[in-house]
Amino acid sequence: MAPFLVEVTEEDIRRERRKARDLRATQWWKRKRAAGVCHHCGGAFAARELTMDHLVPIIRGGKSTKGNVVPSCKPCNSARKHDLPFPTAS
Numbered sequence: 001m002a003p004f005l006v007e008v009t010e011e012d013i014r015r016e017r018r019k020a021r022d023l024r025a026t027q028w029w030k031r032k033r034a035a036g037v038c039h040h041c042g043g044a045f046a047a048r049e050l051t052m053d054h055l056v057p058i059i060r061g062g063k064s065t066k067g068n069v070v071p072s073c074k075p076c077n078s079a080r081k082h083d084l085p086f087p088t089a090s
């Protein structure tokens with residue numbers, strides 16, 4: 001088990017998922033998605049192909065805030081699913 005693992009409760013996860021859903025409904029997010037650029041690979045995509053990605057995943061203690069969510073294309077999103085955005089000492 002990773003030493004930096006944070007304690008995240010079911011309730012935290014539910015709350016952050018709810019906040020993510022609210023954030024997806026904002027003009028801020030719609031504009032960001034409409035720009036059509038994947039944060040990770042820099043590729044151009046149709047807005048509907050971009051998903052909301054948490055830089056620090058919710059299960060790792062990440063929050064659904066403007067500073068922690070980015071538009072991501074589906075391949076990048078699934079490639080990152082179980083990765084942390086920073087290198088780990090392995």
Ligand SMILES: [Zn+2]
Pocket residue numbers: 038039040041042043072073074075076077
């Ligand atoms: Zn991408």
